[in-house]
């Protein structure tokens with residue numbers, strides 16, 4: 001089988017809640033998603049997607065993804081999409097870094113491999129170990145009262161894990177955490193995500209002011225060294241996200257005992273191939289993880305759902321229904337959301353089929 005054509009689409013995904021705000025005033029109202037279609041000489045088609053959260057969250061941005069795909073495409077046309085290891089090697093040889101550029105291409109190859117084998121992607125990633133997977137719901141930064149009300153609303157919808165966006169003024173953030181933890185009750189898991197917004201002294205102020213509360217502290221500071229410093233002095237369970245991008249990052253964090261929970265994001269690692277590798281390293285080390293992504297629609301959600309479904313349940317803290325965060329839906333067959341859990345089916349490949357009219361005309365095509 002050979003890749004004959006790579007087609008790129010762009011779609012705007014407006015946030016259902018209007019403005020999605022996180023640390024220190026960073027915000028997005030519309031996420032710019034890039035969708036990739038791979039066609040083959042055997043008539044099979046694969047779909048991939050990458051959607052950075054604006055340009056200020058991770059070192060990734062939407063136009064960069066599309067430009068990078070244009071750089072890689074000539075090296076992928078004519079190659080076998082079912083030889084995914086070899087294809088990743090070519091991408092890494094031709095382009096150093098820029099994992100997010102490679103992610104939609106890798107995901108599309110898994111979709112094709114599944115369709116060729118007649119198997120769902122989760123079967124190819126190790127086999128199903130979960131049916132209904134617990135999800136977290138992110139609550140954008142707002143007043144403590146508004147965040148508590150939003151959290152209660154999500155709790156009523158069935159979510160049992162709430163991730164609140166903090167990383168702002170330390171006194172305000174302590175009030176945000178207290179309001180949400182008290183609103184959702186002890187059965188609900190709460191993650192307070194600093195998203196790199198605090199200095200280490202600010203992070204410690206927040207951690208100290210909320211010592212009596214049960215919640216998980218996530219990525220307080222920008223640098224790994226500052227996160228490690230906070231981790232060693234704060235009593236809360238600790239999650240790393242932005243500081244874990246490569247396998248090397250994960251190995252260092254493990255060696256330093258730098259976190260209790262790891263964030264696995266398909267896009268930030270460079271697709272399902274590398275996300276699976278990090279997932280398996282976490283699982284082998286009994287390190288719990290969240291299986292998620294920066295943002296995305298139905299294709300990203302399907303990709304992370306297949307990875308989550310094949311993750312050992314004892315180390316899967318949660319996953320996420322990113323497609324529920326958008327007012328626009330562009331594909332059929334997306335993972336189902338019910339009572340705070342995500343389920344993914346057994347159709348071959350990713351099981352999602354974009355609707356051509358909703359994607360609009362392609363922004364680029366390579367053959």
Ligand code: MG
Pocket residue numbers: 193195218219241242263
């Ligand atoms: Mg995070």
